[in-house]
Amino acid sequence: MKDQPPVTARLGEIGLSNFAPYLMNRIMGRYNASLREEMAGLGLSTQKMRALAVLAVIEGPSIRELAVYAVVEQSTLSRALDQLVTDGLVRREADATDSRATRVLITDAGRMAFEQLWPHMARTYAGMFRGITDDERRAFVGILQKMLINIRKHEI
Amino acid sequence: MKDQPPVTARLGEIGLSNFAPYLMNRIMGRYNASLREEMAGLGLSTQKMRALAVLAVIEGPSIRELAVYAVVEQSTLSRALDQLVTDGLVRREADATDSRATRVLITDAGRMAFEQLWPHMARTYAGMFRGITDDERRAFVGILQKMLINIRKHEI
């Protein structure tokens, strides 16, 4: 009777550079830092930028939904929105049917601000995938979509 | 003469759910939140946990190296280490040849603490890859490794 291999390998056996969460944290750390540097001049924090990017694509989500999409704590987002409203980049609007809820909408100025920073995001994105074929990228994104469904807590 | 397609698609055209950085931020946000919840009881922040995980695998890095591996700001790490030292989980040791530098080493207690939290990490990791074949995972990790090389700033 031989020993069975352990169900879960130890981290040392996998190796940091084969451990997907480690690699993903490293990559996103750099991606976010790189954007942050570019946006410091525009007065946009990572959170504000993310909210703006989501709002450029999703029309009028509730604050709770926006927090999920933008991966920002709800209380943090609440305050980031205060600033974005002050800057005139987004506006809050009472939900028509649920008077607890607030919908968030990007303003024209907000859209212009996003158009300004999108080239940076696109360039960083392109840089990430340098030397990776379209087929590989598609397969990669397919896996990411599965992973998000596996791990996500919210149904959005 | 027809218009050429734009070199960089707009975010709305790609769609949030096909935009790799968005998906990766969402996934790592959940991954980190999930670990944070499990570790709140152990008194370990994300930063402290990451430092410990790296130290469990990499022997005696300098603080600067550890900051890169753990994806933590150097000044933040400096303070996180203060706490880890107080908790007896790591120790600082003067570099033998460069007296500016400090090497960080995990203690036995630190290793035990990491052994305690590794099952959580492994379980979350396994959950992420549910329904994804080994071949797919290997290809996925291969792409991540390329991406890290593409995007990284430091040669480690």
Add this chain to the structure above:
DNA sequence: CAAGGATATTTGCAAATGCATATAAATCTG
């Protein structure tokens, strides 16, 4: 080998963060 600049780490400080809670409104339940 004496500046002058680069590198490693820490620390001051203002701002950001996140947990817990407050408030208000919707929904459920007997």
Add this chain to the structure above:
DNA sequence: CAGATTTATATGCATTTGCAAATATCCTTG
């Protein structure tokens, strides 16, 4: 349908964060 529970958002507060600057040491170059 009244009271209890859940949901959406905002806010008080202690902690954490990160940028800058300080400190100490190392390296380079004339």
